[in-house]
Amino acid sequence: MSTLANLVQDLATGGIKVIDLTETLREDYPVISLPPEFKPAWSFKKEVVSEYNDDGPMWFWHNISLNEHTGTHFDAPIHWVSGKDLPNNAVDSIPARDFIAPACVVDCSDEVAADQDFLLTKERLMAWEDQHGEIPAGSWVFMRSDWRKVASPDNYANIIDDTAHHPGPDNECVHWMIEERDVLGFGTECIGTDAGIAMSFDPPLPCHYFMHGAGKYGLQCMTNLDLLPPTGAVIVCPPLKIEGGSGSPLRVLALVTS
Numbered sequence: 354m355s356t357l358a359n360l361v362q363d364l365a366t367g368g369i370k371v372i373d374l375t376e377t378l379r380e381d382y383p384v385i386s387l388p389p390e391f392k393p394a395w396s397f398k399k400e401v402v403s404e405y406n407d408d409g410p411m412w413f414w415h416n417i418s419l420n421e422h423t424g425t426h427f428d429a430p431i432h433w434v435s436g437k438d439l440p441n442n443a444v445d446s447i448p449a450r451d452f453i454a455p456a457c458v459v460d461c462s463d464e465v466a467a468d469q470d471f472l473l474t475k476e477r478l479m480a481w482e483d484q485h486g487e488i489p490a491g492s493w494v495f496m497r498s499d500w501r502k503v504a505s506p507d508n509y510a511n512i513i514d515d516t517a518h519h520p521g522p523d524n525e526c527v528h529w530m531i532e533e534r535d536v537l538g539f540g541t542e543c544i545g546t547d548a549g550i551a552m553s554f555d556p557p558l559p560c561h562y563f564m565h566g567a568g569k570y571g572l573q574c575m576t577n578l579d580l581l582p583p584t585g586a587v588i589v590c591p592p593l594k595i596e597g598g599s600g601s602p603l604r605v606l607a608l609v610t611s
């Protein structure tokens with residue numbers, strides 16, 4: 354049997370499970386908050402066009418409006434100034450092949466439960482590798498934080514005294530993932546790939562700055578990373594093909610062997 358025929362059979366028989374890493378896109382979904390001098394993003398809005406009524410007797414549909422970076426979403430290199438001149442840096446020009454890739458899942462849930470400002474370090478990833486093997490080039494690195502159990506339901510961004518408090522990688526860790534492991538990108542269950550306190554780093558938000566400057570991607574606001582194995586999951590995450598788009602909400606699926 355061909356590899357694809359095996360895949361289809363394993364999906365049908367449950368040998369391969371599909372795990373949804375996506376949060377439901379809804380009007381109260383928080384968007385990232387920026388200092389007041391910067392223009393804020395729209396949050397998600399939807400309004401009924403017709404609902405089997407005079408406006409459309411047999412059909413139901415919505416108009417929607419949203420920022421590209423709303424809900425579970427993908428960050429393209431063009432999102433950041435460091436990636437603005439790279440080739441194939443927008444969601445409509447990134448090679449489609451990059452939207453299917455393996456993931457290394459680093460369980461930081463204990464550390465994040467103890468410290469909402471937890472910073473993922475190179476040493477922590479090297480300790481993960483001691484257990485699970487080297488992070489292969491072209492892999493996602495996903496930081497599992499079980500964030501929905503940590504942040505209060507009405508404060509997903511965990512803003513306390515005007516500062517966001519959520520985990521992310523430190524500057525050195527970002528460089529190591531790029532330069533030593535050539536990862537595909539970095540993914541998180543929090544509202545941004547950078548830690549909340551990383552706005553004060555030099556440069557600010559190094560995961561955005563250096564990852565996108567190196568042509569790499571981000572995934573944010575995921576969920577269910579606790580259902581993934583440390584290695585072996587295959588992530589399917591094609592963003593919307595927005596012309597010149599800097600990112601988009603998307604469905605993130607993981608294929609795992611059961």
Ligand code: MN
Binds near residue numbers: 426427428573
């Ligand atoms: Mn984003």
